[in-house]
Amino acid sequence: MQGNGRHLRSLDMVGDAGHCLGGGFDTTLQLRTSRLSFLAMDLHTLPCVFAQTYLELVSELGWSRRDVLRQAGLTARQVNAASGMGLEAYRRLLLAVRDAALRAGSGTAVGIEMGWRLPPTAFGPLGMALLSSATLGDALALTEKYWPLYGMGLTFLVRQERDLCVLEFAALPFVPPDVRDIVLESVMASIYRSTVALAGVNALRGQVWFDFPEPPHAAGARRRLGDVRYGMPATQWRVSSAGLDQPLPMANAVSLRQAIAQCELELTQRLHTRAGLVSEVSRLLALGVNRPGFCGGQLL
Numbered sequence: 001m002q003g004n005g006r007h008l009r010s011l012d013m014v015g016d017a018g019h020c021l022g023g024g025f026d027t028t029l030q031l032r033t034s035r036l037s038f039l040a041m042d043l044h045t046l047p048c049v050f051a052q053t054y055l056e057l058v059s060e061l062g063w064s065r066r067d068v069l070r071q072a073g074l075t076a077r078q079v080n081a082a083s084g085m086g087l088e089a090y091r092r093l094l095l096a097v098r099d100a101a102l103r104a105g106s107g108t109a110v111g112i113e114m115g116w117r118l119p120p121t122a123f124g125p126l127g128m129a130l131l132s133s134a135t136l137g138d139a140l141a142l143t144e145k146y147w148p149l150y151g152m153g154l155t156f157l158v159r160q161e162r163d164l165c166v167l168e169f170a171a172l173p174f175v176p177p178d179v180r181d182i183v184l185e186s187v188m189a190s191i192y193r194s195t196v197a198l199a200g201v202n203a204l205r206g207q208v209w210f211d212f213p214e215p216p217h218a219a220g221a222r223r224r225l226g227d228v229r230y231g232m233p234a235t236q237w238r239v240s241s242a243g244l245d246q247p248l249p250m251a252n253a254v255s256l257r258q259a260i261a262q263c264e265l266e267l268t269q270r271l272h273t274r275a276g277l278v279s280e281v282s283r284l285l286a287l288g289v290n291r292p293g294f295c296g297g298q299l300l
Contacts, residue, residue, distance in 0.1 A: 045084030046152050047124075053117050054097050055079060061108060063100045072096040087152065094179045109220035111182035115189025116224055119197045122190075123150055125262035132256035136199045137244035140167070143191070146263045148270060154187055164206070165244060167191060167237040181212050184235050185221065191237065192225050199246055206239030 058065050069075065072092040078085065079093070094110075101108045120127035126146050133139040140158050147156045153175045157168045169187055171180045188208060195204055208225045209232035215221075222228045 045086055046090050047150060048079070048081060048084050049118070049122050050114075051079045051085045051090060051093055053122070054093055054114055057110070057114055057117060058097060058100060061101075061104070061106065063104060068093070068096045068100050071099065091176055091179050094182050098179075098182060107217050107220060109185065109215075109217035109224070111185025112189045112217075112221045112224050114182075115186035115191075116193050118186070118190040118193070120194045125259045125266065126150065129256055129259035129263060130194065130198060131248075131250050132252045132259060133198075133248055134251045134253075134256075135244065135248060136195070136204070136246050139198055139248065140165075140244070142260070142263075146267060149263065149266055151187065153183060156187075160241065161238075163241055164238050165204075165241045167239075169235045181210075181215065184210060184212070188235065188237065189224060198248055199243065204237075204239035204243050206237060209234060209236045209238065211235045 055065055055068070058068050065076075069079070072089070072095070074089060074093060078089065085093075097114075098110050101110050120130045123130075126142070126149055129142050129146070130139045133142060144156055144158045153172050155168075155170045155172065157166075159166050159168070169184060171184060175183060188210070192208070206227070208221075208228045210228070210230050211232055211234050212230065214230035218228065218230065
């Protein structure tokens with residue numbers, strides 16, 4: 001499958017706001033500072049399935065959900081809110097789960113194990129579209145197209161490299177360094193697990209690359225993902241293109257059309273919400289002009 005050569009960015013990123021929103025807004029607003037980054041994090045939410053899955057992992061491993069929530073400064077009600085969880089709150093939850101693993105001395109690959117618990121059925125209409133796709137290549141194309149619905153904080157690109165299909169992930173600038181590796185691990189594990197669910201364990205054999213140093217829990221990552229390599233130039237899953245035309249066993253044209261229609265509706269709603277964000281940040285920047293701490297278009 002030939003990728004379309006462009007990143008479908010998460011709609012929650014900061015940086016060049018117009019570019020990051022898929023080019024759909026006429027703005028050159030640049031958000032370069034951590035204060036504005038955290039503003040964006042506070043104004044946006046992640047689907048509740050992510051936070052809930054982390055807490056399910058905590059329970060499965062026999063750790064205290066109450067202690068994790070207390071450390072994160074969260075309540076069960078916040079985790080289960082239908083409206084989702086703000087990105088800064090989500091960050092605190094990830095750190096609390098990571099710390100619980102460290103205290104337990106279990107060597108658990110928290111990000112990998114969380115992502116492993118997110119197969120296609122965790123992703124609403126997008127998951128149904130993937131399950132209903134005719135081929136694995138079609139499913140990956142849909143994942144790329146509708147990535148903004150669930151890939152908060154990350155970019156995802158599918159491209160061809162000679163006889164390889166390369167699935168590349170990158171953390172956006174506002175993702176805090178202290179959870180960056182966990183986020184990349186979880187999304188890689190989820191994509192890997194989803195592919196196995198769709199086409200079987202032997203469908204796409206290849207290498208998993210991470211762009212950060214090998215962690216203490218690397219053995220757990222290799223147990224789930226196979227050939228995992230650290231300290232690589234990018235975070236990628238590099239597989240043979242030969243399996244992309246493999247027919248999928250649950251393909252259904254009717255359910256595929258219905259699922260895509262729902263994805264389109266959700267994407268449109270998300271775009272309208274993000275348009276409001278650009279307007280709000282522009283307003284806040286305008287209010288900051290000539291105020292103490294504001295210099296050259298940047299908050300200090």
